[in-house]
Amino acid sequence: MSAVTDVTVEVVQTSSLGDRSYLAHDGRVAVVIDPQRDIDRILALAGSLGVRITHVAETHLHNDYVSGGLALAQLTGATYLVAADDEVGFERRPVADGDKITVSTQMRLRVVATPGHTFHHLSYILDGADGPVGVFTGGSLLFGTTGRTDLLGQQHAHTLAERQHASAHRLADLLPDGAQVWPTHGFGSFCSATQSDAPESTIGRERIANPALRLETDDFVRETLAGLDAYPAYYAHMGARNAAGADLIDLSPVAAVDPADLATRIADGEWVVDLRNRKAFAHRHLAGTLSFGLDGPMSTWLGWMAPWGAPITLLGDSEQQVADAQRELARIGIDRPAAAAPGSPEQWADGDDTRLTQLTTATFADLAAARAGTPAHGLPAADVLLDVRMTNEWRTGHIDSAIHIPLPDLPHRLADVPAGTVWVHCGSGYRAAAATSLLQRAGRQVVHIDDAYADAAGVGLPIVPGN
Structure with a gap:
C-alpha cells in the first residue's frame, strides 16, 4: 500500500501471472487500473474500504491476461477509460495524451501517451491535492526494466523499442524523483523484458536503475531486443479477446468426473x-x-x-x-x-x-554420480540429460552434453528426445516435473531432477557456454 495525506493506492497482486492491478481512492471514491478478470477481489477490496468505484482505466489492451475492466465498469456503473486509438467492440470513454480526468476533488488522472509495449499504450499520472503522487505505467516503465516490445510481432519490435525508450524519458521528465512508479507487469510476467525483485520504486530510483533511463537509444534498443525470449502461446488470443470485451467471469463449479x-x-x-x-x-x-x-x-x-x-x-x-x-x-x-x-x-x-x-526423483549430485558410473542405489543410468529451461537460460550456460528442448516445445518434440532413460532438469524442479510427466505419459523411462540448477556446478557437473 502507498499513501499520502489525501490519496491511497492499494495493490492487488496476481503473482501467478506476474502482474499487479491497483485501486486508488480518497476514502470515498476509487479508480481501478488494469483489473484482472476475477473482479470479485476488486469488489471485495472496495467494499472493505467503503469506497465507490467511479472509474476503471486500462493502460493498454493486454496480451497476457483477459481484462476484467469492461465487466467491472458495467457492474459498478464506472466510467471505462480506454485508449481512443484502440479499436474496441464496446462502449468506453476514449482517452488520449493530455486528457485530464477528475475522479474527485482530491484525485485526478493525467493521461500520457507512452507507446512502446504497444503502439497506443497509455500511462496515468495520479495527482493528489498537493501535486503528483505517482504514475500507473502498465507495460511502459517497470521496476528496473520496461515492457517487452515484440508482442505485436517481430516486425514492430525495433520501432517499439525506440518508442519505449522515449516514453520512459518522457515520464521521467514529467515527474519528480519522489513520484511512485506503479507498473502492471514485471513481477514474473512474460510481458516484461527482464525481471526485477524490487517491491516498489520511484522515478528517482528508476533514473539510477533502469536501462531505459541510463542508456542511449541505440544501446537500449540493442540490449532490449537481445534479451527477448519466447512468450506464452496463449498470448495470441488475449489481445483479440480484450478488444472485443470479456463478459463477467463464471467461476461456478465444473462437472465432476468419475x-x-x-x-x-x-x-x-x-x-x-x-x-x-x-x-x-x-x-x-x-x-x-x-x-x-x-x-x-x-x-x-x-x-x-x-x-x-x-x-x-x-x-x-x-x-x-x-x-x-x-x-x-x-x-x-x-x-x-x-x-x-x-x-x-x-x-x-x-x-x-x-x-x-510413481516418478523417480534425483538431485544434481545423483546425476554427477550416475555420470561417474556410480549411480545411487535404485537410480537408473543417465542415458540422456534433457534441459527444459528457456533459451536465454540455456545460453547463459548449461551442463555439458545436455540436450535442450524448452518446456513449451516439448509436447510436439517428444520424438526428438533420444532413446534411453531421460534425466530431466530445469531451474528449480517445477518445469522438470511437467516435462517428466509428459515423457512418462509417452511411455519413456524418466528421472525428475528436483533440484536447484544453481547447485549443479558445485557437485562437479561441467557447465559450458550456450550457443
Whole structure:
C-alpha cells in the first residue's frame, strides 16, 4: 500500500501471472487500473474500504491476461477509460495524451501517451491535492526494466523499442524523483523484458536503475531486443479477446468426473492435470496424468503447452484447490475446464493400484554420480540429460552434453528426445516435473531432477557456454 495525506493506492497482486492491478481512492471514491478478470477481489477490496468505484482505466489492451475492466465498469456503473486509438467492440470513454480526468476533488488522472509495449499504450499520472503522487505505467516503465516490445510481432519490435525508450524519458521528465512508479507487469510476467525483485520504486530510483533511463537509444534498443525470449502461446488470443470485451467471469463449479470417465479421458490423450505439488505427484499419481502443481505458475505453463481449446480436466486434493486452479485459468481465457475431480490418487483409480504409478526423483549430485558410473542405489543410468529451461537460460550456460528442448516445445518434440532413460532438469524442479510427466505419459523411462540448477556446478557437473 502507498499513501499520502489525501490519496491511497492499494495493490492487488496476481503473482501467478506476474502482474499487479491497483485501486486508488480518497476514502470515498476509487479508480481501478488494469483489473484482472476475477473482479470479485476488486469488489471485495472496495467494499472493505467503503469506497465507490467511479472509474476503471486500462493502460493498454493486454496480451497476457483477459481484462476484467469492461465487466467491472458495467457492474459498478464506472466510467471505462480506454485508449481512443484502440479499436474496441464496446462502449468506453476514449482517452488520449493530455486528457485530464477528475475522479474527485482530491484525485485526478493525467493521461500520457507512452507507446512502446504497444503502439497506443497509455500511462496515468495520479495527482493528489498537493501535486503528483505517482504514475500507473502498465507495460511502459517497470521496476528496473520496461515492457517487452515484440508482442505485436517481430516486425514492430525495433520501432517499439525506440518508442519505449522515449516514453520512459518522457515520464521521467514529467515527474519528480519522489513520484511512485506503479507498473502492471514485471513481477514474473512474460510481458516484461527482464525481471526485477524490487517491491516498489520511484522515478528517482528508476533514473539510477533502469536501462531505459541510463542508456542511449541505440544501446537500449540493442540490449532490449537481445534479451527477448519466447512468450506464452496463449498470448495470441488475449489481445483479440480484450478488444472485443470479456463478459463477467463464471467461476461456478465444473462437472465432476468419475474414475471410469477419467480412464477414458486419459486413454484418449486428453490433458488430465494433477494440481498437487510435484513431490506428492512423484510419490503417487494416476498413470497418464500431467504434473502442473498449483504451488507454481500453473496457468502460464499449462496455458502455453496445452492446445488452445483442448479439454482440460483438473485433479486436486480438495474442492478449493480445483476452484483456485479454475480461477487461475479463467484469467487467461480458459473459462471452463472440461471436468474436475477433487480427491486422492486412490479415489481417482477407484482402488485399482495398477492404475497408479510413481516418478523417480534425483538431485544434481545423483546425476554427477550416475555420470561417474556410480549411480545411487535404485537410480537408473543417465542415458540422456534433457534441459527444459528457456533459451536465454540455456545460453547463459548449461551442463555439458545436455540436450535442450524448452518446456513449451516439448509436447510436439517428444520424438526428438533420444532413446534411453531421460534425466530431466530445469531451474528449480517445477518445469522438470511437467516435462517428466509428459515423457512418462509417452511411455519413456524418466528421472525428475528436483533440484536447484544453481547447485549443479558445485557437485562437479561441467557447465559450458550456450550457443
